[in-house]
Amino acid sequence: MVENYNSFDYWEKVIDANKTIRGHIFMQELPNENSIYFHTLIFSKKTGINSIWGYFPNVRSLLGYIQYSFLQEAFYKWIYGRETLVTKIPYVTVEKIISEGERKNKISKDAAASMRYEYRLLNHLWNMPSKKVKIELKKFISAFNKRWIGDKNGFLYIKVFKTPEELGDLVISSSLFTSTEEELQDKIGMTIDEWKNVCSTAIKDTDNGKIFRNILLKKLSEVF
Numbered sequence: 091m092v093e094n095y096n097s098f099d100y101w102e103k104v105i106d107a108n109k110t111i112r113g114h115i116f117m118q119e120l121p122n123e124n125s126i127y128f129h130t131l132i133f134s135k136k137t138g139i140n141s142i143w144g145y146f147p148n149v150r151s152l153l154g155y156i157q158y159s160f161l162q163e164a165f166y167k168w169i170y171g172r173e174t175l176v177t178k179i180p181y182v183t184v185e186k187i188i189s190e191g192e193r194k195n196k197i198s199k200d201a202a203a204s205m206r207y208e209y210r211l212l213n214h215l216w217n218m219p220s221k222k223v224k225i226e227l228k229k230f231i232s233a234f235n236k237r238w239i240g241d242k243n244g245f246l247y248i249k250v251f252k253t254p255e256e257l258g259d260l261v262i263s264s265s266l267f268t269s270t271e272e273e274l275q276d277k278i279g280m281t282i283d284e285w286k287n288v289c290s291t292a293i294k295d296t297d298n299g300k301i302f303r304n305i306l307l308k309k310l311s312e313v314f
Contacts, residue, residue, distance in 0.1 A: 095154030096216045102181050105159060112159050113142040114307055116151060120299040121292055124148050126224075127257045131247040132164050133240075134171025143257065143310040149223050156227075156248065157212040162187060164238075164246045165205050169196045172243045184209050204237055254302055258289030261310060278309050 094100045108115045113130060121127075125145045132140040140163075146152040163179045169191040170176055180187075188205045191197040197205075211230055215223050231248045238246035251257040262282060265274040275281055280288070285305075292302035 095150050096157075097154075098158055098183055101154060101158040105181065111142060111144075111311060112163065113144045113155065114311070115155075116146050117144055117303055117307060119147065120296065120303060121145050121254060122147075123293060125293075126152050127251040127254060128152065129247075129249045129251075129257070129260065130160060130164075131245070132167055133246075134167045134176070134244040135242070136174050137167055137171035137176045139312070141310075141312045143261070143306045145257075145306070149220050149227065152250070153212065153215060153223060153227060157209065158184075160248070161205075161209055161212075165191075168201075168238070168240075168244055168246065208234060208237075254289040254292040255286075258285060261285070278305050 104115055105112060113128070125147060126149050127145040128143070130140070130142045146155060161184050162181075165184060166179050166187050167176050169187065173196075184205070188197075188202050192199070192202050208230075215226050215230075218226065227250065231250060235247050240246065249260065251260070261278075262274070262285070265277070269277075271282065278285055288298045288301050288305075291298045293299065
């Protein structure tokens, strides 16, 4: 079955039908050779931080997620999460969120223009072949992270990985930047060497694929 990832209505139905973290919607299946991996951060002063690790079945599903779901949640929290606790994201279009933010004087014209630019840039990727999408998505993410680096009141961040090993390496390096090795091992429930082995065999070994998935779902992703 070919999914219409380039559709607001598609993502509205998928999110409504799956009462889970948005970035985990397609993680019922184990990772495979076509999977693409990610880490996202959404931080706002009053709402806190969403740190999500996961994977999607292919690059087009990831593109759809970023355009129709991640930007929707990220921009809504950027607009309102600095002043109040955001507990629910209204499922309206990204344009509607931006327009309402402007109308209520919650964002500047420059911020609104940047938000629209991000959305429209992603929209141009749909007609490209998947290999080209991967290249252009990498460029998009690099520029996106620079534009939305923010401050103590909020920031947005996306990182995409080709393999479980790349994701696993960032888990280690980012964790050891703020925590000890022992704290990381307690968090993931194994030694760093064991974690590296799980990541290197997650695609070929079903048991390690399940362990890898469960650690992303239950031990690394944080919403607080």
